Amino acid sequence: MKILVADDESTSRLLAAAAVRSAGHECESVVDGEQAWQAFLKSAPDVVISDWLMPGMTGVELCRRIRAHQSDTYTYFVLVTSQSERAHVLEAMHAGADDYLTKPLRADALAERLIAAERVTALHRLLAAQRAQLHLLNDELTSIARRDPLTRLGNRLALQEDLEQLESRVARYGHRYCLALLDIDHFKAYNDTYGHAAGDHVLRAVSDELVRQVRGGDSVYRYGGEEFLCILPEQSLLTGNYAMQRMRASIEALRIEHSGNAAGVITVSAGLSILDVALAKSAADVLNEADAALYRAKDLGRNRVEQSTASGASS
Amino acid sequence: MTESDPRTPQPPPLTSDVLDRDVLADLRSLEQSAGADFIAELAALYLSEASARITDLRDAVEAGDAPGAFAAAHTMAGSSANLGATDLAALCAALARACQSGDLYGATDALERIDREFERVVPAVRALIGSQ
Numbered sequence A: 001m002k003i004l005v006a007d008d009e010s011t012s013r014l015l016a017a018a019a020v021r022s023a024g025h026e027c028e029s030v031v032d033g034e035q036a037w038q039a040f041l042k043s044a045p046d047v048v049i050s051d052w053l054m055p056g057m058t059g060v061e062l063c064r065r066i067r068a069h070q071s072d073t074y075t076y077f078v079l080v081t082s083q084s085e086r087a088h089v090l091e092a093m094h095a096g097a098d099d100y101l102t103k104p105l106r107a108d109a110l111a112e113r114l115i116a117a118e119r120v121t122a123l124h125r126l127l128a129a130q131r132a133q134l135h136l137l138n139d140e141l142t143s144i145a146r147r148d149p150l151t152r153l154g155n156r157l158a159l160q161e162d163l164e165q166l167e168s169r170v171a172r173y174g175h176r177y178c179l180a181l182l183d184i185d186h187f188k189a190y191n192d193t194y195g196h197a198a199g200d201h202v203l204r205a206v207s208d209e210l211v212r213q214v215r216g217g218d219s220v221y222r223y224g225g226e227e228f229l230c231i232l233p234e235q236s237l238l239t240g241n242y243a244m245q246r247m248r249a250s251i252e253a254l255r256i257e258h259s260g261n262a263a264g265v266i267t268v269s270a271g272l273s274i275l276d277v278a279l280a281k282s283a284a285d286v287l288n289e290a291d292a293a294l295y296r297a298k299d300l301g302r303n304r305v306e307q308s309t310a311s312g313a314s315s
Numbered sequence B: 001m002t003e004s005d006p007r008t009p010q011p012p013p014l015t016s017d018v019l020d021r022d023v024l025a026d027l028r029s030l031e032q033s034a035g036a037d038f039i040a041e042l043a044a045l046y047l048s049e050a051s052a053r054i055t056d057l058r059d060a061v062e063a064g065d066a067p068g069a070f071a072a073a074h075t076m077a078g079s080s081a082n083l084g085a086t087d088l089a090a091l092c093a094a095l096a097r098a099c100q101s102g103d104l105y106g107a108t109d110a111l112e113r114i115d116r117e118f119e120r121v122v123p124a125v126r127a128l129i130g131s132q
Helices: A010-022 A033-043 A059-068 A088-094 A107-145 A156-173 A187-194 A196-213 A237-252 A283-299 B021-034 B038-062 B066-082 B086-100 B107-130
Strands: A002-006 A026-030 A047-051 A076-081 A099-102 A176-184 A219-222 A227-233 A268-276 A305-307
Touching: A002 A010, A002 A033, A010 A026, A010 A047, A010 A107, A010 B021, A010 B038, A010 B066, A026 A033, A033 A047, A033 A059, A047 A059, A047 A107, A059 A076, A059 A088, A076 A088, A076 A107, A088 A099, A099 A107, A107 B021, A156 A176, A156 A219, A156 A227, A156 A268, A156 A283, A176 A187, A176 A196, A176 A237, A176 A283, A187 A196, A196 A219, A196 A227, A196 A237, A227 A237, A237 A268, A237 A305, A268 A283, A283 A305, B021 B038, B038 B066, B038 B107, B066 B086, B066 B107, B086 B107
Parallel strands: A002 A026, A002 A047, A047 A076, A076 A099, A268 A305
Antiparallel strands: A176 A227, A176 A268, A219 A227
């Protein structure tokens, strides 16, 4: 272990250092509380063995400061007092000390403390490692829970969380977002004709193509069965429309055979709307508008892009 | 003299050994793993600082500086105990306690006893260096 000895008296330092090294540990010694604090911050020792009475800062104050310091590792603290300072032991234990020794320091008594220190610090290290692993697993789980396993796109949960952030950014910074809902044309018929495995393949091909087509900063989600949602930051309805036309054309250009569709290949319809601070609408309202626009695109013959006609949205 | 005054720090009974056998035995046992020069180094370090510390103690007592006298007596008590100079350590600790409560009454007498004991301790500690 790395052990820090703090004592303002030189023979006590020499004695403690010899006892620490004899017990098989590394030792750094310092002459007062302030130096001890600096050394603690710099080298994060496993154990601090500190004299009670030192100029500037007592061992108890040092202990309190170490305990108040946020750290992943635990520092075992042993206070050293003279017989007449025995009354300070209780105060030290309350301040977070793990044990104490009385002067003159005996090497075997110190070695005994260091065995306990090794056990306790190892336990704390284990806890910290498990905590870190738990954190990692949590992050991983959160990420899995937010992703659609088939397409690897963000799912409804991810969308819901991201939309809340979006709404607050719109309100606070006046940002503007174009929201576009896309739907694969006659997908049910495709599944009925080609089977669900082929349907899954189409969903992946379409999502891959959408991801390829969007620009950095844009996001694509799997909104439902064969529905996708694109969020395009800082786009007007006009520029958003261009982007969606490009995507619609690129899906058609994949030339995936679909005998049940008028085009003979897989195509998509899209409806878009805009989330803008000036329009004072919720993300849910804007989604509904995009949905209505998508229905109109379907009604008007599919494989096309329609934008919301809701009040203010076309401005 | 104020021997009978209850406020005077009373000297503990002197033992026959100047340096405590148990402490020396501990130091010798530590020396097995700490290296052959350990006791000599510790003794030399003690001697190099102790005289100056006693001078500090005397200066502080004469100046009526109770906190200063406390610090010097406290340090002297600690280092003396490390070398097994248990009686000297006890004398210094008693004086430190008196000084801590701001009571320098009887400190001059205590200093004399500390001086006398120190004179016994120095050759014994010096012998630890020589015996290496």
